[in-house]
Amino acid sequence: xxxxxxxxxxKTYRNGxxxxxxxxxxxxxxxxxLGVLGPNGAGKTTTVRILATLLKPDSGSxxxxxxxxxxxxxxxxxxxxxxxxxxxxxxxxxxWDNLVMFGRLYHLGxxxxxxxxxxxxxxxxxxDSARRPIKTYSGGMRRRLDLAASLIVQPKVLFLDExxxxxxxxxxxxxxxxxxxLVKGGVTLLLTTQYLEEADQLADEIAVIDHGKVIAxxxxxxxxxxxxxxxxxxxxxxxxIAKTQEIVSRISTSATHTDVRTISAPVSTGSIALMEALxxxxxxxxxxLDISLKRPSLxxxxxxxxxxxxxETVAEPVKKKRGGKK
Amino acid sequence: xxxxxxxxxxxxxxxxxxxxRIPEVLVFSTIQPVMFVLLFRFVFGGSISxxxxxxxxxxxxxxxxxxxxxxxxxxxAVGLAEDMKKGLIDRFRSLPISRGAVVIGRTFGDALxxxxxxxxxxxxxxxxxxRPTSGALSIFLAFLFLFMFGYALSWIGIYVGLAVKxxxxxxxVGFLVTFPLTFLSNAFAPTTGMPRALQYFAExxxxxxxxxxxxxxxxxxNEFGATASSWPSQHPLETSLLYMVLLMAIFIPLSIRxxxxxxx
Numbered sequence: 001x002x003x004x005x006x007x008x009x010x011k012t013y014r015n016g017x018x019x020x021x022x023x024x025x026x027x028x029x030x031x032x033x034l035g036v037l038g039p040n041g042a043g044k045t046t047t048v049r050i051l052a053t054l055l056k057p058d059s060g061s062x063x064x065x066x067x068x069x070x071x072x073x074x075x076x077x078x079x080x081x082x083x084x085x086x087x088x089x090x091x092x093x094x095x096w097d098n099l100v101m102f103g104r105l106y107h108l109g110x111x112x113x114x115x116x117x118x119x120x121x122x123x124x125x126x127x128d129s130a131r132r133p134i135k136t137y138s139g140g141m142r143r144r145l146d147l148a149a150s151l152i153v154q155p156k157v158l159f160l161d162e163x164x165x166x167x168x169x170x171x172x173x174x175x176x177x178x179x180x181x182l183v184k185g186g187v188t189l190l191l192t193t194q195y196l197e198e199a200d201q202l203a204d205e206i207a208v209i210d211h212g213k214v215i216a217x218x219x220x221x222x223x224x225x226x227x228x229x230x231x232x233x234x235x236x237x238x239x240x241i242a243k244t245q246e247i248v249s250r251i252s253t254s255a256t257h258t259d260v261r262t263i264s265a266p267v268s269t270g271s272i273a274l275m276e277a278l279x280x281x282x283x284x285x286x287x288x289l290d291i292s293l294k295r296p297s298l299x300x301x302x303x304x305x306x307x308x309x310x311x312e313t314v315a316e317p318v319k320k321k322r323g324g325k326k
Numbered sequence: 327x328x329x330x331x332x333x334x335x336x337x338x339x340x341x342x343x344x345x346x347r348i349p350e351v352l353v354f355s356t357i358q359p360v361m362f363v364l365l366f367r368f369v370f371g372g373s374i375s376x377x378x379x380x381x382x383x384x385x386x387x388x389x390x391x392x393x394x395x396x397x398x399x400x401x402x403a404v405g406l407a408e409d410m411k412k413g414l415i416d417r418f419r420s421l422p423i424s425r426g427a428v429v430i431g432r433t434f435g436d437a438l439x440x441x442x443x444x445x446x447x448x449x450x451x452x453x454x455x456x457r458p459t460s461g462a463l464s465i466f467l468a469f470l471f472l473f474m475f476g477y478a479l480s481w482i483g484i485y486v487g488l489a490v491k492x493x494x495x496x497x498x499v500g501f502l503v504t505f506p507l508t509f510l511s512n513a514f515a516p517t518t519g520m521p522r523a524l525q526y527f528a529e530x531x532x533x534x535x536x537x538x539x540x541x542x543x544x545x546x547x548n549e550f551g552a553t554a555s556s557w558p559s560q561h562p563l564e565t566s567l568l569y570m571v572l573l574m575a576i577f578i579p580l581s582i583r584x585x586x587x588x589x590x
Contacts, residue, residue, distance in 0.1 A: 049416075052420050053419070053420065054416055054419055054420060074422060077420060077421060077422040078422040080420065082416075082417070082420040084413050084416065084417070088412065088413035088414050088416055088417035089414065089417070090340060090344070090414060091412065092344045092347050092348055093340070093343055093344060093347055094347070097340075097343055097347070101336060101339075101340050101343075102421070104332070104336040105333060105336055105418070105421050105423050106421065106422070107329050107332070107422075133347055133348075149417070
């Protein structure tokens with residue numbers, strides 16, 4: 001059964017001048033994770049806002065857990081959890097205050113709200129900071145609290161809009177662990193992200209969107225196959241190019257490609273290929289200026305799907321970017 | 327719908343909790359009006375002559391009370407704009423709560439704060455010689471008028487906050503509206519010294535009618551504007567009441583509708 005269905009959604013801003021969503025359709029199978037991958041302004045946030053009943057599309061329809069989002073937003077709100085790009089909690093209040101308040105707004109009784117708040121604080125390792133105002137929290141802690149607030153009542157469908165954007169690597173790792181834990185619990189999750197690696201880590205399926213449209217869809221493996229997996233990149237002095245190319249062609253699965261002094265080749269064995277290359281270069285007494293293993297990025301996905309890199313577009317109006325948050 | 331009241335209480339409580347968590351806000355929101363009381367009392371009080379028994383402070387206090395509650399407009403608008411900017415309003419809108427609860431809760435929170443501020447100001451006024459001469463019921467009625475006026479303006483604040491969205495702009499808009507309104511009135515000086523056109527405006531200004539109504543309820547003769555024979559200056563209580571009812575009748579439905587349709 002499909003838990004989320006977006007059907008030909010269109011949303012324009014500024015009287016049709018800016019097309020945020022241009023006939024976007026997607027769906028999420030119950031109990032699975034869909035990663036919506038795209039650059040800034042591709043329409044990710046607009047999609048989430050429509051599905052979470054915060055925005056009406058110009059045309060098209062959507063259902064969440066079988067309920068029409070536009071006709072019965074109140075019913076949908078009882079079934080979803082939403083955690084946005086910016087921590088949408090009251091920063092002057094403590095973590096405990098916030099979770100109890102949201103519990104009350106979900107109409108749990110007073111003692112049930114307190115109990116649930118304490119459970120969630122414990123689960124997200126925030127018990128020690130529970131009595132401190134949110135504004136003293138680190139970015140990662142804020143996101144975790146924000147996520148906790150969206151889990152007060154077990155939501156049937158969870159929307160996470162760029163849950164790790166702006167976090168440092170450690171915060172991102174912690175957030176991933178928390179989300180993976182949730183996914184094990186069987187929640188249906190729609191997650192937007194700008195990072196291929198994140199979609200790869202968390203999603204069962206990925207929908208790549210650009211200019212308000214889904215341009216590709218599939219499992220992470222399928223997408224990577226399309227992009228070409230990892231690449232070995234070696235930069236050498238001009239005199240060594242020919243010899244290096246010869247070495248690389250022994251390791252790589254397909255023909256090498258030379259860009260001035262950089263030889264780039266797809267490899268399937270990752271770091272093993274890197275070590276092989278280094279050993280061979282060393283034997284040939286070639287000292288590379290640079291050598292690295294490149295994982296496919298969002299840019300690579302876009303390059304292979306659209307022929308252009310993931311440029312920043314202006315499809316989402318500036319006023320929507322509730323800036324100022326770090 | 328059966329949760330409307332509990333939702334409103336939760337939202338109101340949140341605002342009171344904010345005050346408990348950052349008591350500085352509470353201190354500064356009461357210091358400012360107290361400062362106005364002292365400044366006007368001791369800077370202008372000596373040079374503005376009045377035959378009012380008890381002196382200028384008797385006329386001044388109603389003016390400052392009204393000015394202070396008028397600033398509720400800006401306070402409500404800024405608070406709401408900040409919540410929107412931080413995405414908190416989006417979070418509220420994604421919850422299964424009654425639609426009006428968030429904005430109604432905010433107006434209640436600001437109204438409760440007004441009670442506290444008015445109490446502190448009354449005490450400050452008393453300390454510098456303000457003595458209402460009417461009975462307890464009239465005095466209570468005056469404060470009820472002030473409370474209701476602040477509450478009505480709070481709803482304009484909701485509308486401004488939702489319409490303007492950017493907290494800093496909201497702040498400027500709030501001051502742009504409230505400063506001329508409070509000074510083009512009978513609050514601090516007689517309107518008789520103003521050019522004719524401004525006098526006309528000042529007499530119909532709700533701030534003037536409120537100030538005149540409070541002066542009347544505190545047992546003063548209706549000075550500063552009493553030379554005018556216009557209807558509002560003759561009937562300050564009725565006009566003020568009319569203004570409040572009118573403002574709420576317009577801005578409560580307008581603001582709630584705007585809230586429902588607002589997207590950032």
